[in-house]
Amino acid sequence: MGDYVSIGRFGAENSFYQFSDVQKLAEQLIHAGFNAVVEMAPRAPLEGLNVFYLKVPKDQFLEAKKYFHEKIMD
Numbered sequence: 001m002g003d004y005v006s007i008g009r010f011g012a013e014n015s016f017y018q019f020s021d022v023q024k025l026a027e028q029l030i031h032a033g034f035n036a037v038v039e040m041a042p043r044a045p046l047e048g049l050n051v052f053y054l055k056v057p058k059d060q061f062l063e064a065k066k067y068f069h070e071k072i073m074d
Contacts, residue, residue, distance in 0.1 A: 004037060004055040007065045011041075011051040022052040028072050029056065034064045 010016035010025075022038045029036035034056050041051035056064040 003058045004039075005058050005061050006053040006055050007061065007068055008054045009041070009051065010054065012049050016052065017050065019050070019052060022054055025054055025068075025072060029054075029064060029068065032067055032071070034060050034067070036064070 008025075010022045016022050019038060019040065026036040026038050037055050039053045039055055041053060054068075
């Protein structure tokens, strides 16, 4: 997936059970002008739990992470 980096890991431990739960976070970042995507963690289904990563391009990482923590997960 190119030069994308994770700004967060989401799963049952923080009440994100489905892809669509994390996609809603990505959509908020996209609406704010970032190129966000959600990716299922490798081997996650084999572990019995779904785990997802919210990712943005490397060049947007610092700004997106700051926005995410201040505006979305406050």
